[in-house]
Amino acid sequence: MAIDGRNLQILANYCAAAADAMAFTLMRTAHSTFVKETEDFSCQIVSRDGMAFASPRSFGAPWYSGIDYGPVLALIDHYDEGDICITNDSYAGNVATHSPDIHIWKPVFHQGEIVCFVVGHIHNTDVGGAVPASLSRSLTDIVQEGIRIPPLKIVRNGELNEEVARIMRLNVRVPDQNWGDFKAQLASVNVGERKIHEIIARFGVEDFLQGIEGILDYAERQARSIIATIPDGEYFYADFADEDGDGGYPCRVAITLRVQGETLELDYTGSDPQLASSLNMPTGGRERHPLALVGVTYVLSTLDRNLLLNAGTLRPTRAILPPGTVMNCEAPAAVGMRSLTCALSQIATIGVFSQAIPDRLPANSPGGNSIMNIRTSDAVNRSVVASLGPVGGGAGGTPRHDGPDGSGGLSAFLKNTPIEINEAEVPIHFHRYGLTADSAGAGRYRGGLATEMVFEIFAPDTLVTARNRNRSVFASAGVLGGQPGGLSHFRTLRDGEVIEHGNTDVIRCQPGDIVEVRGPGAGGYGLPVQRDEQAVLGDVRCGFVSHEAARADYGVVIVNDQIDQAATARLRSEMRQQASEHFDHGAARNAFEALWTPERYQLLTTFLAAAPVGWRHFLKQQVFRAVAAGGDTDTAAQMHAIFADLRQRYPAMNV
Numbered sequence: 294m295a296i297d298g299r300n301l302q303i304l305a306n307y308c309a310a311a312a313d314a315m316a317f318t319l320m321r322t323a324h325s326t327f328v329k330e331t332e333d334f335s336c337q338i339v340s341r342d343g344m345a346f347a348s349p350r351s352f353g354a355p356w357y358s359g360i361d362y363g364p365v366l367a368l369i370d371h372y373d374e375g376d377i378c379i380t381n382d383s384y385a386g387n388v389a390t391h392s393p394d395i396h397i398w399k400p401v402f403h404q405g406e407i408v409c410f411v412v413g414h415i416h417n418t419d420v421g422g423a424v425p426a427s428l429s430r431s432l433t434d435i436v437q438e439g440i441r442i443p444p445l446k447i448v449r450n451g452e453l454n455e456e457v458a459r460i461m462r463l464n465v466r467v468p469d470q471n472w473g474d475f476k477a478q479l480a481s482v483n484v485g486e487r488k489i490h491e492i493i494a495r496f497g498v499e500d501f502l503q504g505i506e507g508i509l510d511y512a513e514r515q516a517r518s519i520i521a522t523i524p525d526g527e528y529f530y531a532d533f534a535d536e537d538g539d540g541g542y543p544c545r546v547a548i549t550l551r552v553q554g555e556t557l558e559l560d561y562t563g564s565d566p567q568l569a570s571s572l573n574m575p576t577g578g579r580e581r582h583p584l585a586l587v588g589v590t591y592v593l594s595t596l597d598r599n600l601l602l603n604a605g606t607l608r609p610t611r612a613i614l615p616p617g618t619v620m621n622c623e624a625p626a627a628v629g630m631r632s633l634t635c636a637l638s639q640i641a642t643i644g645v646f647s648q649a650i651p652d653r654l655p656a657n658s659p660g661g662n663s664i665m666n667i668r669t670s671d672a673v674n675r676s677v678v679a680s681l682g683p684v685g686g687g688a689g690g691t692p693r694h695d696g697p698d699g700s701g702g703l704s705a706f707l708k709n710t711p712i713e714i715n716e717a718e719v720p721i722h723f724h725r726y727g728l729t730a731d732s733a734g735a736g737r738y739r740g741g742l743a744t745e746m747v748f749e750i751f752a753p754d755t756l757v758t759a760r761n762r763n764r765s766v767f768a769s770a771g772v773l774g775g776q777p778g779g780l781s782h783f784r785t786l787r788d789g790e791v792i793e794h795g796n797t798d799v800i801r802c803q804p805g806d807i808v809e810v811r812g813p814g815a816g817g818y819g820l821p822v823q824r825d826e827q828a829v830l831g832d833v834r835c836g837f838v839s840h841e842a843a844r845a846d847y848g849v850v851i852v853n854d855q856i857d858q859a860a861t862a863r864l865r866s867e868m869r870q871q872a873s874e875h876f877d878h879g880a881a882r883n884a885f886e887a888l889w890t891p892e893r894y895q896l897l898t899t900f901l902a903a904a905p906v907g908w909r910h911f912l913k914q915q916v917f918r919a920v921a922a923g924g925d926t927d928t929a930a931q932m933h934a935i936f937a938d939l940r941q942r943y944p945a946m947n948v
Contacts, residue, residue: 324473411485530644566909588642656689658702661763687741690818736775736817764813774872775817
């Protein structure tokens with residue numbers, strides 16, 4: 294049959310169904326909660342040269358729909374039928390992007406020739422390393438982040454490589470759990486291989502191979518058509534992590550978006566230097582690396598829900614990723630928290646597009662989704678390492694409706710784990726897991742509410758990890774008059790004392806400690822004074838907004854569960870009626886940027902780009918300290934004086 298029009302759509306549906314079957318097999322046979330409940334995994338079917346053309350439609354993480362496996366496929370010199378390959382090395386092909394993400398791939402043969410590969414990854418709860426769950430902001434090089442497996446054949450001609458398998462099991466904290474997840478991965482790619490053979494039997498091998506290119510081309514045409522509706526121009530936005538390391542300074546991700554006709558360019562120049570912490574992203578400078586362009590995928594699919602997501606979707610887009618920066622680090626930089634930086638890049642991407650098409654995109658999502666992990670022991674001293682699930686916030690308010698509560702926007706694919714399962718598998722007790730009142734940014738359409746998790750520790754020397762802690766200083770921005778979302782917090786209640794942890798991500802707990810973690814809220818869209826009064830009343834009745842916040846933020850006075858119309862009318866007439874800026878970032882970021890203006894940051898970026906990579910984070914810290922101590926002086930003169938002093942003090946940096 295000819296592969297065009299209707300038949301191409303039928304083939305695309307068959308391929309997506311095959312990817313669904315891979316994902317369902319993986320999810321139903323995995324051992325760890327993080328895979329079988331949270332669904333932090335991916336499955337794809339990729340062309341012979343590595344371009345993803347089919348992904349699950351409703352399972353797993355959507356970040357990898359446009360992935361290019363080509364660089365890692367090329368690192369295996371020869372493939373035979375029955376081979377399955379593996380890697381989690383972030384610097385080998387830049388497909389695995391931190392150590393817990395173990396990727397595998399299997400060639401699919403037809404009559405002795407490779408026709409495609411079935412691939413996928415899971416996030417292992419632990420792969421060894423310096424801390425339980427393997428990841429912490431405080432780690433400084435990739436060797437600390439667990440076992441690294443170079444690209445190799447873990448299964449050769451259908452036979453498991455037992456030597457490698459023993460090394461894998463020996464170097465992790467819960468080997469049975471990891472091995473159970475790995476066997477689920479093997480089952481997934483084997484199911485994918487079988488489904489591809491069924492598709493080829495139906496369509497024929499030539500039409501299948503032709504159809505792969507047709508599917509990729511169709512997605513590219515769709516993407517170009519969407520991009521053509523966006524006004525040409527150049528747009529800039531930056532977002533910040535609270536800290537670039539333990540007790541550090543803010544970490545900046547900056548994007549200049551250039552829209553021209555049917556093409557996009559995202560220039561990350563102006564982002565922070567490579568860090569001596571684990572927020573770095575190992576993109577290898579690849580201009581269509583999926584993690585650098587996840588935000589583009591989200592924007593395009595928001596603008597057209599019928600968009601086919603695959604590697605063809607990203608063809609009209611390129612990213613500029615300066616080397617030696619947080620967006621394109623060099624080995625052996627730690628990369629475990631790359632998901633936090635990736636979230637910042639997604640927010641910055643939506644921020645630049647929001648300026649071009651503000652009536653079609655939402656306010657900021659939180660970008661501070663804490664993945665809660667625990668290492669503890671049970672009553673018989675058995676070691677338990679588990680993921681308790683994500684604690685984040687909802688999505689930003691949109692031009693037409695409120696942001697979803699609790700989970701939405703950038704992290705909606707991470708499912709929550711029911712507390713019944715956590716309490717059955719981990720010796721802890723939950724006091725609370727739910728939505729947090731007054732955490733959403735107010736607006737005509739409010740942001741999504743944050744979640745809060747509170748649990749009690751039963752065993753001594755329990756380690757709790759809150760990976761990707763953020764937004765305890767800088768809030769999620771509101772748009773066009775919408776207010777920023779609420780801040781996050783992380784604390785322990787011990788013997789009546791409250792211990793605040795800020796953005797610390799690994800803490801040691803003792804029996805009786807109560808751990809409380811709250812996610813950040815999302816930004817609101819539009820002026821709060823324009824919000825429907827009945828919607829405010831409904832939020833108050835549901836416990837989402839307090840009476841005090843209804844009055845202060847929305848100008849709605851509620852007495853005896855009813856709106857006081859006269860008082861509300863008077864109060865609303867006194868409130869701001871027009872948005873003064875496109876974004877409202879909140880007081881903390883406004884104060885920071887009053888000192889760290891775009892001019893000052895550009896001077897810093899230029900200075901750091903000329904320094905050796907290994908010096909850049911150190912020099913950034915020195916400059917920040919000097920600026921903080923320098924008082925209010927001429928920006929350019931002050932910065933150049935600081936740079937000259939550093940060059941004189943540290944001659945080894947001058948290359």
